[in-house]
Amino acid sequence: MGKDFYGKVMLLMELIICVTLCALDMPKSRKIPKSEHEVRDPIHIFIHFDSDERRVIDSRPLQRLRHIHQLALTYLIYPGTTHKRFEHSLGVMDLAGRVFDIVVKNQNVSEEVRRFLPEINQDNKLMYWRSALRMAALCHDIGHLPFSHAAEDKLLPEGWNHERLTKEIILSAEMKPIWEAMTPPLRPEDIVKLALGPRKAGLKFSRWETILSEIIVGDAFGVDRIDYLLRDSHHAGVSYGRFDHHRLLETLRILPTPATREPALGVEYGGLQSAEALVIARYLIYSQVYFHSIRRICDIHLCDFLAQWLSGGKFSTELESHLAMTDNEVTTALISAAFDSSKPGHEAARRIICREHFRVMYERNPADLAVNPESASAIFSAAEKHFGAESVRTDKYTQRGGSYDFPVLQRDGDSVSSLALSETLKAIPIFAIDYVFVEPEKRREAEKWLETNHDAIIREGRAKEDE
Amino acid sequence: MNRPKQDALLSELTDQLNQRGSWCGETHIQKAAYFLQELRKVPLGFDFILYKHGPFSFDLRDELTAMRADGFLDLYSQGPYGPSLLPTRRSVELRQDYPKTLQKYGRDMQFVCDALGNQNVAELEKLATALYVYFQHESGSRRVRAKILHDLKPHISFSDALEAVNQVDALVERSA
Numbered sequence: 313m314g315k316d317f318y319g320k321v322m323l324l325m326e327l328i329i330c331v332t333l334c335a336l337d338m339p340k341s342r343k344i345p346k347s348e349h350e351v352r353d354p355i356h357i358f359i360h361f362d363s364d365e366r367r368v369i370d371s372r373p374l375q376r377l378r379h380i381h382q383l384a385l386t387y388l389i390y391p392g393t394t395h396k397r398f399e400h401s402l403g404v405m406d407l408a409g410r411v412f413d414i415v416v417k418n419q420n421v422s423e424e425v426r427r428f429l430p431e432i433n434q435d436n437k438l439m440y441w442r443s444a445l446r447m448a449a450l451c452h453d454i455g456h457l458p459f460s461h462a463a464e465d466k467l468l469p470e471g472w473n474h475e476r477l478t479k480e481i482i483l484s485a486e487m488k489p490i491w492e493a494m495t496p497p498l499r500p501e502d503i504v505k506l507a508l509g510p511r512k513a514g515l516k517f518s519r520w521e522t523i524l525s526e527i528i529v530g531d532a533f534g535v536d537r538i539d540y541l542l543r544d545s546h547h548a549g550v551s552y553g554r555f556d557h558h559r560l561l562e563t564l565r566i567l568p569t570p571a572t573r574e575p576a577l578g579v580e581y582g583g584l585q586s587a588e589a590l591v592i593a594r595y596l597i598y599s600q601v602y603f604h605s606i607r608r609i610c611d612i613h614l615c616d617f618l619a620q621w622l623s624g625g626k627f628s629t630e631l632e633s634h635l636a637m638t639d640n641e642v643t644t645a646l647i648s649a650a651f652d653s654s655k656p657g658h659e660a661a662r663r664i665i666c667r668e669h670f671r672v673m674y675e676r677n678p679a680d681l682a683v684n685p686e687s688a689s690a691i692f693s694a695a696e697k698h699f700g701a702e703s704v705r706t707d708k709y710t711q712r713g714g715s716y717d718f719p720v721l722q723r724d725g726d727s728v729s730s731l732a733l734s735e736t737l738k739a740i741p742i743f744a745i746d747y748v749f750v751e752p753e754k755r756r757e758a759e760k761w762l763e764t765n766h767d768a769i770i771r772e773g774r775a776k777e778d779e
Numbered sequence: 780m781n782r783p784k785q786d787a788l789l790s791e792l793t794d795q796l797n798q799r800g801s802w803c804g805e806t807h808i809q810k811a812a813y814f815l816q817e818l819r820k821v822p823l824g825f826d827f828i829l830y831k832h833g834p835f836s837f838d839l840r841d842e843l844t845a846m847r848a849d850g851f852l853d854l855y856s857q858g859p860y861g862p863s864l865l866p867t868r869r870s871v872e873l874r875q876d877y878p879k880t881l882q883k884y885g886r887d888m889q890f891v892c893d894a895l896g897n898q899n900v901a902e903l904e905k906l907a908t909a910l911y912v913y914f915q916h917e918s919g920s921r922r923v924r925a926k927i928l929h930d931l932k933p934h935i936s937f938s939d940a941l942e943a944v945n946q947v948d949a950l951v952e953r954s955a
Contacts, residue, residue, distance in 0.1 A: 428934070510828060510830055511828075511837040516829070517830075519831075522830075522831060569861075570859050570860050570861070571804070571806070571860045571861060571899070571900040571901070572832060572900050572901055572904065573934075574831050574832060574934075576831070678850075681849060681850065682850075682869065685783060685786075685849050685850075685851075685869075685873065686782075686783065710841070710844065710845040710848050711844055711848065712840075712841045712844065713840065713841070713844060714805055714840045714843070714844060715805070715844075715847075715854055715861075715862055717805075717861045717862060726859075728859040729856065729859060729860055729861045729862070731854070731856040731861065731862045732856050732857075732858060732859050732860070732862075738854055738856060738862070741848075742844055742845075742847050742848035743848075744845070744848040744849075774876070777781060777784070778784075778876065778877045778878065778879045778880055
């Protein structure tokens with residue numbers, strides 16, 4: 313049997329297909345349309361979505377996220393962190409769907425929780441909310457400005473932030489027909505609620521909606537956090553952000569809070585160590601990557617540049633302008649301004665592009681905090697007076713959210729506070745930074761000045777504006 | 780109000796609640812701060828929204844975390860419930876910097892801690908939500924407000940809601 317035989321078989325098969333298609337009155341080239349799609353992902357391997365969801369992914373606001381760096385200018389310190397908000401958004405969507413499927417699974421829901429959350433008992437409602445949750449997760453970042461979080465409070469008009477932009481885009485005329493065409497059609501207000509959570513949405517939440525929004529933005533197990541820890545550590549080339557997220561996801565449950573019986577997102581006893589690992593991962597990656605001093609000062613220089621480069625010193629909140637502005641436009645302007653002293657923002661751009669950023673001259677430390685809780689502010693004010701406002705910058709951040717207190721389902725079926733079970737969760741320090749930076753040309757002088765004046769500034773600078 | 784002053788008041792509040800036998804969990808501090816700000820008009824500057832256990836401020840939650848980072852509060856866990864937040868020695872030193880501020884709001888602090896210091900989380904949820912409803916529907920009769928409270932929190936029965944509304948009205952009257 314040679315090539316000739318196989319050739320004849322192939323011809324015969326093609327003839328049979330042609331005859332069949334003719335009989336069915338179908339053109340030969342038509343394929344059955346694909347309703348399930350997938351993309352490769354370095355963290356979740358494959359991310360699946362359907363045709364309705366693909367229309368959202370293909371929309372302009374989502375596609376714009378292909379041009380917004382997930383970690384702003386962090387690539388100047390960790391060169392691998394050039395990944396974008398787009399793939400993070402897909403990852404959050406994927407995780408949100410997986411968590412939803414686990415926490416509503418029949419065997420994972422107690423009778424008590426069912427009484428509090430009747431939505432869990434209605435299959436048609438579950439289908440709607442699963443879809444709304446995945447779309448909220450997909451869209452949770454669409455309002456981000458170029459270079460993500462960098463100084464949005466200074467660069468947006470009063471009363472605006474990226475969450476408000478996210479809300480406006482989800483409710484926009486551009487997105488509305490996409491939500492209406494989905495099966496089942498989605499209410500944009502529901503997507504806003506779940507994407508932003510009770511703190512930022514400015515809307516009333518039902519108990520069920522509160523739980524669902526916790527799946528995305530929750531302090532303890534929000535999938536936004538789970539994805540960014542895994543993804544950012546992968547791209548940064550560090551292992552701090554890794555933890556056994558598979559185990560954690562499998563053990564997530566909706567559980568009664570011990571004191572009030574109010575349902576909340578918690579974990580089965582067997583998943584407690586994975587939850588601890590997540591919290592440790594968060595602490596470490598914040599210290600080593602997100603709040604690296606050079607990353608922070610580059611954000612400040614970028615903010616200085618944007619304040620001078622942008623018309624009126626602010627980003628536009630108008631939808632078309634927002635969609636047209638990405639990291640690409642800013643980077644082009646930044647490079648151009650760095651080498652042309654006549655361009656607005658030249659000095660700040662040069663600091664970033666030529667790596668002549670300001671250097672740390674003072675950093676928060678326990679000994680000084682014991683004397684003066686606002687030690688960095690005192691040093692900054694004194695340095696500003698001594699060296700001039702243009703030569704010093706300051707940066708302050710303290711971890712947000714509460715303690716890692718969530719219900720843990722014990723083997724006897726009762727739930728207790730995670731902090732009653734875990735010494736690890738209690739011991740994890742609160743992450744806080746307080747930097748004072750000085751321009752590199754004055755670094756040596758600043759070090760000597762600080763050595764001489766440090767104790768007096770800390771002591772005398774203690775704020776005591778009593779009534 | 781600047782941050783150190785705000786922290787001095789919050790650590791004093793926590794201390795006084797603790798002295799009256801309160802569990803001093805985050806929910807206890809949240810509800811006491813809500814009464815202090817909204818009923819006694821102490822300008823703490825927090826935004827409260829209606830959340831899981833009644834009025835809740837995410838800003839206050841962040842501030843309590845920041846106070847732990849600065850060494851003014853410590854986390855203690857006891858038994859199956861959530862942890863207690865208790866003031867540290869450093870918070871005593873902080874308060875010593877603000878004697879006039881603490882004196883100015885001393886009576887407000889005492890009023891709130893006397894009223895709420897011995898209440899558990901479930902009671903605090905009822906009372907704080909009843910106060911929230913009071914401010915939203917000041918002209919509504921007690922039964923109307925109890926119905927609204929019951930609708931907002933279906934696990935609180937109408938009779939319990941009515942009792943909470945009566946208690947809050949008494950507090951408002953005494954506070955005037």
